[in-house]
Amino acid sequence: MKQYKEVINQDLLDRIDKLDAPDSLKEAMSYSLEAGGKRIRPILLLAVIHGFGKNPAAGLTAAAAVEMIHTYSLIHDDLPSMDNDDLRRGKPTNHKVFGEALAILAGDGLLTYSFQLIMDDPHLNADQKIQLVRLLSECAGPEGMVGGQVADIEGENRTLSMEELEYIHIHKTGKLLTFSILAGAVISHADAAQMNQLERFAHHLGLGFQISDDILDVTGDEELMGKPVGSDSGMHKSTYPSLLTLQGAKDHLRYHINEAKKALEPINRDTSLLVQITDLIADRTY
Incomplete structure (x- = not known):
């Protein structure tokens, strides 16, 4: 996982550097990518490919694509019109450095x-490209992450039901994790039964990831997390601890x-790395 993360970090910056675009734009794009993060989405994608016995290098482009979408969402989330955050991953947020525009x-x-990137990927055939673009559009768009973000904004300053809270988390956070896992399966030529099990895995992993995030917003170390703790309660957002108590969460x-x-058990592939990532999400401190 550490090796994958290092490869991903360098690959992301190399792809931005090669763009024929204004230097100011490339600098702003690279700034938020360089801020780091767990890289859990691209690592999940590569871990699925690893589990199917394929070369993870075949998934590097799709891994870069999903991390870029995740990073774009963070840049926009931090804007004054949304969460109005000053820090992200221990550094000033993008708009604080480069301006809102x-x-x-x-x-x-x-x-x-x-x-x-996906459409230009030489490792993918035409059918795989269509599947990945379709899946990414769904997971990142109004039926996925964007829809979840809207529900999150509209849920501020009121107490949500568990059903409403899970909708937000499944879409805002879980959908990109689902893309990562299913994209690895598409690249690995997984069969329908394996895809179904991986989708089920992604559903529970996504909810677990967000519940862990909610818990850390209460118990986390600000220095480790690189952002203020307690921001959810400060914005009057419903969370798992606020609805279920900390122990219930x-x-x-x-x-x-x-x-x-x-x-993961019925997939009949080497899922040991996916199990390790699952445990990491459960026990993470940032």
């Missing part, structure tokens, strides 16, 4: 460039982590 355009550039996290692992 260039931050918006940097996010737009990362979003659209991700689709170009921890119990809910353990349930989804266990269900995610169960979903």
Whole structure:
């Protein structure tokens, strides 16, 4: 996982550097990519390919694409019109450094460039490209991450039901994780039964990831996390701890982590790395 992360980090910056675009735009795009992060989405994608015994290098382009979309969403989330954050991953947010206009355009550039990357990927055949673009459009768009973000904004300053909260988390966070896992399966030529199990795995992993995030917003170390803790309560957002208590949220996290692992059992491939990532999400401190 550490090796994959290093490869991903360099690959992302190389792809931006090669763009025929204004230097200011490339600098703003690279700035947020360089800020780091867990790279959980691209690592999941490569881990699926690894589990199917294929060369993970075949998934590097799709891995870069999903991380660029994730990064664009963070740039836009931090804007004054949305979460109005000053720090992201321990550094000033993009708009604090480059201004709001260039931050918006940097996010737009990362979003659209991700689709170009997939369509130009020499490792994929035409059918795989169509599948990945279709899946990424769904997971990142109004039926996925964007829809979840809207529901999150509209849910501020009121107490949500568990159903409403899960809708936000499944779409805002879970859908890009689902893309990563299913994209690895598409690249690996997984069969329908394996795809179904991996989709089930992604569902529980995505909820577990967000519950863990909610818990860390209460118990996390600000220095480790690189952003202020308690921001959700400060913005009057419903979270798993606020609806279930902290212990109830921890119990809910353990349930989804266990269900995610169960979903991997029938796949009949080497899922050890996916299990390790699942445990990492359950036990992470940032």
